Amino acid sequence: MRSGIVIVLMIISIASWGQRDGDETSSWSFKDRVYTGGGFGLSGGTDSYGNRYFYFAVNPIVGYMVTSKFSVGTGVTWQRFAYSDPIKLNIDQYGISPFMRYNFDQLFAYGEYMLINTPTFVNINQRKNYDRLLLGLGYRQPIGPRSAVNLMALYDVIYDSKERAFASPWVFRVFFTL
Numbered sequence: 001m002r003s004g005i006v007i008v009l010m011i012i013s014i015a016s017w018g019q020r021d022g023d024e025t026s027s028w029s030f031k032d033r034v035y036t037g038g039g040f041g042l043s044g045g046t047d048s049y050g051n052r053y054f055y056f057a058v059n060p061i062v063g064y065m066v067t068s069k070f071s072v073g074t075g076v077t078w079q080r081f082a083y084s085d086p087i088k089l090n091i092d093q094y095g096i097s098p099f100m101r102y103n104f105d106q107l108f109a110y111g112e113y114m115l116i117n118t119p120t121f122v123n124i125n126q127r128k129n130y131d132r133l134l135l136g137l138g139y140r141q142p143i144g145p146r147s148a149v150n151l152m153a154l155y156d157v158i159y160d161s162k163e164r165a166f167a168s169p170w171v172f173r174v175f176f177t178l
Helices: 002-012
Strands: 034-046 052-065 070-085 089-104 107-119 127-142 148-156 170-177
Touching: 034 070, 052 170, 070 107, 107 148, 127 170
Parallel strands: none
Antiparallel strands: 034 052, 034 170, 052 070, 070 089, 089 107, 107 127, 127 148, 148 170
16 A cells, blocks of 8 residues: 555656646746745754754755646755764765645645655664655745745654654644745
């Protein structure tokens, strides 16, 4: 079942996250339908195991508006967890995230398959691919004719706490589109 969902999302997802308003009757050029955007993340503190860390992430996207309401796209992810106490350790994660989005005016439904490569919990020198299937809702606040700030709440419907790859099935995002 999981592999079927992954294949469908990867076939459908050719282009990204943001959206722009448009008139369905106008003839848009390819350039009008393509959009870019992304976000970054910063955090730090102490994790649930008592380890001090600093987190940094970069998430660029590119998208294609199939219609004025429906778009598909792909994002790329790079994340670093820099642990400083009790030991010095950097964990780099990277991945790809094809997605689909359907707009209901400023609200939107969103689905994303994320494939992320990270060191394993047991052996830091061994890497493993993990997958997530994120589904949720978002809100888009326009800040220009093609630009917007987007807020999303997503839930990983295939979350497995035994893998210990992700702290929670919930993902909250703020990102920009141009």
